[in-house]
Amino acid sequence: MKFCTRCGLSVTGSGSKCPLCQHTLSDDGEESPDVFPRIETIAHTHGMLLRCLLFGLISVSIVAVMLDWVFPDKPFWSGFAVAGAACVWISVRIAITGRGNIMKKLLNLSILISPLSVIWDIATGWHRWSIDFVLPCTYLTVMLAITVISRITRMPAERYLIYLIFLLLFGLIPAIFLAAEWNGVRLPSFLCVTCSLLLFSAHLVFDGPKMKGELRRRLHL
Incomplete structure (x- = not known):
């Protein structure tokens, strides 16, 4: 059991700070279960998959920039590749972040896609x-x-x-x-x-x- 000497409060769980005053808790060495269990989100359960996706998008961006630098036939085409990779990552993060209701996430994605598509259209002519x-x-x-x-x-x-x-x-x-x-x-x-x-x-x-x-x-x- 953990104890806050400032508030005089006994605290269960694995936290190291008092939930009231954020003072460091003293520990008597006895383990106590968490009162509120941790709820895993997609970001936690599929962390490796997301890291692989992020690495893949970064790799595509780097290769595109290097190719654009070495073969400058169409200047700055790599900027579109980098922007596309960024859009994919932002969309994925909005879709999986937290436990908000799916309707809100759909609205957020549509609000994100709208200006980005128009900007992309303008940038490409x-x-x-x-x-x-x-x-x-x-x-x-x-x-x-x-x-x-x-x-x-x-x-x-x-x-x-x-x-x-x-x-x-x-x-x-x-x-x-x-x-x-x-x-x-x-x-x-x-x-x-x-x-x-x-x-x-x-x-x-x-x-x-x-x-x-x-x-x-x-x-x-």
């Missing part, structure tokens, strides 16, 4: 593949995934209200592209907007009273 395909397809996938997950887990409407709002926003972004006539290929954006309106309407019809009550509660109306 602005061929509009980002707004023609990447953004609407990403938003459409996230909308369908959130809807399926909410139904499979039987999540109450009030718990995913914020995600319903994002469903509408995801549909409005491609609508802006269509209204401004920025698209070269319009079908993915049409599908995204249509799916957003259909899903939001379905939730409004079937879960409308619950959504209304949750909005009143959150906005203190």
Whole structure:
């Protein structure tokens, strides 16, 4: 059993600091079990796999930079390889970090992919593949995934209200592209907007009273 001489507190577990004052605990030598067991996350259980992935991405980046240096036919193409490797690593870290709910992680990934794809498109000459395909397809996938997950887990409407709002926003972004006539290929954006309106309407019809009550509660109306 461990003891804090400053707080007069007995502490179980393997910690070396007092949870109240952070003073170093004195130990009488007797082992005591942890009150709160450690919950392993993907980052812990697959640490070696993640380290191998990180090493692989670093290796690809280094080789690309060296080849670009030795054969400078197309200057700075290695920058795209390094940026791609960084995007892969950031996406993987967002997907596995912590134990947050999967809906939040999907939103974070979609928010990350959106500006990165546009920046990449601009850097490669602005061929509009980002707004023609990447953004609407990403938003459409996230909308369908959130809807399926909410139904499979039987999540109450009030718990995913914020995600319903994002469903509408995801549909409005491609609508802006269509209204401004920025698209070269319009079908993915049409599908995204249509799916957003259909899903939001379905939730409004079937879960409308619950959504209304949750909005009143959150906005203190």
